[in-house]
Amino acid sequence: MSGLICTAPFLLLGVFFLLVAMGLFAMKSWAWTVGLVFAILGLLGGLGGAAGGNYVSVANLILNLIIIVYLFKVKEYFR
Numbered sequence: 202m203s204g205l206i207c208t209a210p211f212l213l214l215g216v217f218f219l220l221v222a223m224g225l226f227a228m229k230s231w232a233w234t235v236g237l238v239f240a241i242l243g244l245l246g247g248l249g250g251a252a253g254g255n256y257v258s259v260a261n262l263i264l265n266l267i268i269i270v271y272l273f274k275v276k277e278y279f280r
Contacts, residue, residue, distance in 0.1 A: 233272060233279040240268040 224232025243265035250258025 230279045233276065237269065237272050240265045240272065244269065246249050 221235050225236060227246055244262060247258045247262030247265055251262055
């Protein structure tokens with residue numbers, strides 16, 4: 202029973218991300234917003250990690266910055 206309690210949140214999170222991915226492929230405006238929010242959160246996390254001396258976080262920072270730029274480039278398709 203404890204295994205289910207531990208894995209249930211991750212299963213729900215996986216379903217959530219699957220729904221967001223389907224929304225992005227279908228060009229839904231809500232999915233664009235969710236993607237942008239998560240990219241900004243990832244960018245902030247990368248900044249915090251890099252400021253703390255974790256140089257691997259720089260890759261996270263760069264990747265999330267690329268995602269944010271890309272999302273703004275294709276924003277008109279999500280209307």
